[in-house]
Amino acid sequence: MNTFYHSTRGNSETVTSKQAILTGIAPDGGLFVSDQLGDAKLDLAQVASQTYHETAAQVLSALLDDYQKDEIESCVAGAYGDNFDTSAVTPVSALGDDWLLELYHGPTCAFKDVALQMLPRLMSCARKGDGRNVMIVTATSGDTGKAALAGFADIEGCGVTVFYPDGKVSDIQRLQMATQEGSNVAVCAIRGTFDDAQTEVKHIFANQELAQRLAERGTMLSSANSINVGRLVPQVTYYFDAYAQLVRNGSLSVGDAVDFCVPTGNFGDVLAGYYAKRLGLPVGKLIVASNTNKVLTDFLETGTYDRRRDFVKTISPSMDILVSSNLERMLYYLTDGDCERVSSFMRDLAERGFYTLPGALLAKLRETFDCGFATDDETRATIRSAWKQHHVLIDPHTAVAKTVLDRKEHGGNQRVCLSTASPYKFSADVLSALGASVDGLDGFACMDELQRLTGIAAPTQLSTLRSKDVLHKDVVDRDQMPDFVESSCKRVFA
Template sequence: MKTFYHSTRGNDQTVTSKQAILAGIAPDGGLFVSDQLGEKSLDLARVSSQTYHETARQVLSTLLGDFSDDEVASCVAGAYADNFDTPAITPVTPIGDDWLLELYHGPTCAFKDVALQMLPHLMSRARVGDGRDVMIVTATSGDTGKAALAGFAGVEGCGICVFYPEGKVSDIQRLQMATQQGENVSVVAIRGTFDDAQTQVKRIFADEALRGRLAEKSCVLSSANSINVGRLVPQVTYYVDAYAQLVRSGAVSAGDEVDFCVPTGNFGDVLAGYYAKRLGLPVGRLIVASNTNKVLTDFLETGTYDRRREFKKTISPSMDILVSSNLERMLYYLTDGDCKRVASLMADLSEKGLYTLDAALLDRLRETFDGGFATDDETRATIRSAWERDGVLIDPHTAVAKCVLDRAPREGRARVCLSTANPYKFSADVLAALGRDTSGMGGFACMDALQELTGVTAPAQLSGLRDAAVLHEAVCDQAEMTAAVEAACARAFA
């Protein structure tokens, strides 16, 4: 059965999941959603006995219904092979009385790999018979960029252009992007924040003149951010698989509810948990963990989403976001598919900088979601306590979630903290949190010192960056991003 999608801001035009993946974002600026979400439920007994690959095939077939079984099987086999350092793909491990869902075992050591090793395979099959080249245009707050570059480098018929905020990602994150090889890849730093980059990327997608110029060259734009449904859907799998691991270990019985605490800025990772709940996974609470850019925490407390606030640079930079794009999808389901209402809320956010939910909608949102935030000092303290108390080395984003989870009341359910990045992506901040003075130390000196201190080995794909040549040094203003995309198309599809 085909799965049809339409914009969160209007349902007058439906597309298949393949068409939605190719487009990335709807023509009216909305995000693609399906009214069929929840029509099919997971068989918990079957899920609990499956491998990660089997569960991925089941989830993708359910949510991307116009992909054939053979296409889905091929995509899963290609995405999750020896490019992950464990056959479990996303293992669940203990941390104190709770659990960590380790999402950083892929080629770029971040949770984005789980989806971005899959998306190029989905995109390639969606392109069959289309005849157009696809340029992926993506804004990143740190991890999406490298994961997308690694996924799309060398993919026939595809190019990728990544924008990141200059000076607002970690040294390792910057080097991961700046050293990326491939004739079809472009990496550009922008003067501004991630929100600036993301806003301009959305404008680029809505630029009809640009679309026309690229169409003359048989090229179309798409996205690798979680605004693309092909990025979002693969993330649902690890919630389902985590539950299965807990059942197999005896930590829970099939049917028991489990809470998940998710460090998130763009709301995509936690939204995948909501999708899993709609598929019938026994999810108790979804706890949204923020850093001091706590726009989501405030929203869950007050019902008002207000981006008009000071942007704060933190030690968890991938969450330094004030406009959480994927929240728009949640609003669609929260309002029972009221496209006009969603469009009005998004217009208020764009024009006024804020919108407010009524009390009934806020109560409904709180039935599933809780929120909390951690300061940098609290994040550092959590990194230190996780190591000294539990013997577990965690990165700052995971520490934000663990700090928020530690403060949340226990309600008798098993609790899973999503661990979104390898700590060595943020060696300096992790080392400092463990009490070492990092003054005057570069990123790799901190990496070496952290290994010596903890005995935990840094991944080769990170430690090897010290010898990699920097290939991308371009910096531009926001107004120059459209020109950068056209230049990237010219290079990739010459």
């Protein structure tokens, strides 16, 4: 089978998966999709009997089939080794009557590691013989940035530039990025929101004059956000592996349906669950859990996606997003590949600030997706109850999802809540939710107190940040981001 990718906004030009991964975003501003999604199915009985690594190789081979078998096996072995603190990679554990899919056992303690330990390896394979240097440019609401920095640091022929919203990530998240070592890395805060950063990054990719200047120096730009298909595809694996773990522990029989509740901002993580469903996983519902920035909840309830609202800073900052870029891919599949219709929706969002699905499309979307949102107070209450009732410590993003899941009527399926980050990335908010005072305490003092209170040790990759030097102190306005990227390219690829 030959799988080709094209833009969500036009299908006249196709590329291989290697080309799509190198490019990141389509030239017309759309996202790369494949019309062959779902043609290949994974054998559930086989998945239930194999390791995470074996399932990852199957998923990647199904969706990125221009990679050779030995390339895939090498990428999987390199991505999921001693850099994860468990051989299970993404273990499943109990939380009351439901399950947690623990996605935070990688080097930066967040779910982005699962994809961003893989993407640099996929990209290195893709650029063999290409001759060009690749500068990764990405916007982050907190976790993607550090995971991208950790994945791409000192990778030959690659550089990485990360933008994050100044003052709108946790202390620990900021230090993870600001202390990053590596001769090929650049980190910069912007005065604005994540949506400002993400929108400007898209403009940077569409800037033909900048692309030409960089091309003359043998450099191209690509993305590490989930707009890059190479970021999205590896995330499909942990849905299948979670299912396999539940079969092996006797909670499921092969073929039983499972519901997944996913804390969601940019729609990439939950979209990976939809991809898994298309590949044969018996998914009942994909529940999209939002915080107070509930643009996705409103969309799934009304059919209108409306970004014209106030941005709210919450205790789950990685979900503080008003423009969910990966939703564009879902619109493509929802409309049965109607590029013109997708383009119209995206044009309305850019020019008018909103678009509305017809009732029939909304009903079709709701067949797979459910939704809900949680306020900060509700999130804190869930952190507190998870600890007091079950002795399980969860971070604010996971708590958003658990809050939403707890409100849903239990339809009989096993239910899995995606746990996307270590609670120690958000020590102050978790500590406060448990009833302790955080007055006058910095992030590390809160970390120490949370360890003392719970008896659960903080991950060393977080606790040792306090002794690292801050290496990246730049702060720019949004309109200065293109210049920062260009100067980073000149420095890294001098």
